[in-house]
Amino acid sequence: MLPIVALVGRPNVGKSTLFNRLLRKSRAITHDMPGVTRDRIYGECQMNDVKFDLVDTGGMVLESEATPELSKDFEDEIFEQAREAIEEANAIIFVVDGKEGLTPLDQQAAEYVRRSGKPVMMLVNKVDGSEFSAAMTSDFHIMGLDLLPVSAAHGYNLSEVRKRVRQFV
Ligand code: GDP
Ligand code: MG
Numbered sequence: 001m002l003p004i005v006a007l008v009g010r011p012n013v014g015k016s017t018l019f020n021r022l023l024r025k026s027r028a029i030t031h032d033m034p035g036v037t038r039d040r041i042y043g044e045c046q047m048n049d050v051k052f053d054l055v056d057t058g059g060m061v062l063e064s065e066a067t068p069e070l071s072k073d074f075e076d077e078i079f080e081q082a083r084e085a086i087e088e089a090n091a092i093i094f095v096v097d098g099k100e101g102l103t104p105l106d107q108q109a110a111e112y113v114r115r116s117g118k119p120v121m122m123l124v125n126k127v128d129g130s131e132f133s134a135a136m137t138s139d140f141h142i143m144g145l146d147l148l149p150v151s152a153a154h155g156y157n158l159s160e161v162r163k164r165v166r167q168f169v
Contacts, residue, residue: 002051003052003091003169004089005089005090006057006088007054007057007095008057008085008092008094010105013096013097014097014153018150019054022165023043040081041055041057043055045165047166048166050165050169055085057081057085079112083112086113086118087116090118091119091121091168092118094110096123096140097124097125098125098127098140102139107143121145121148122140122145122148123148123149124136124137124148125152126153127151129154148160
C-alpha cells in the first residue's frame with residue numbers, strides 16, 4: 001500500500017484540475033480501487049523518489065454543476081465524502097478558492113481537517129499569477145493552516161506543491 005494524499009475541499013475550488021495537473025507531470029495511472037467508494041478517484045504519483053496515491057473526490061463535481069445552490073442533502077454528501085477521504089489519508093491537501101474567498105463551508109471542512117491531526121497543506125487556488133497573491137490569500141490566514149497560493153489552471157506554484165508534497169508524505 002502506498003501512502004495516500006487526499007485532495008479535500010468544497011465543490012468547484014479546483015480539486016480535479018489540480019489532480020489532473022499533478023498526475024500529468026508524474027506520468028501516473030489512474031485506477032479504480034475495488035471495494036472503495038465509487039466517488040473517489042485514485043492516481044499513482046511518482047515525484048522524484050517519492051511515490052503515493054493521490055485521491056480526488058470525483059463524483060461531486062457533476063452534481064455541483066447541476067446544483068448551483070447546494071441542497072442540505074448534497075452538503076451532507078460532501079461532508080461524508082470529505083470525512084472518508086480524510087480518514088483513509090496519510091496527508092491532506094486542503095483546497096480553497098481564492099477568487100471566491102473564504103466561505104462557511106471552507107471553515108467547516110477545515111475543522112474536520114484540523115481535527116484529523118494529519119499533516120495538511122492548504123492551497124489557495126485560482127491565484128492565476130503572483131501579482132494577485134497577497135490580496136487573494138489574505139482572507140485565509142485566520143484558518144491557522146500553512147497556505148500556498150497556486151493556480152491549478154495556469155501552473156503557478158505547482159512545482160512548490162510537488163516539492164512540499166514530497167516532504168510531507
Ligand atoms: P472541483 O469541483 O474542486 O474538482 O473543481 P474543478 O477542478 O472541477 O474546477 C472548478 C472550476 O474552476 C472549473 O471551471 C475550472 O476550470 C476552474 N479552475 C480550476 N482551477 C483554476 C485556476 O487555477 N484558476 C482559475 N481561474 N480557474 C480554475
Ligand atoms: Mg472535482
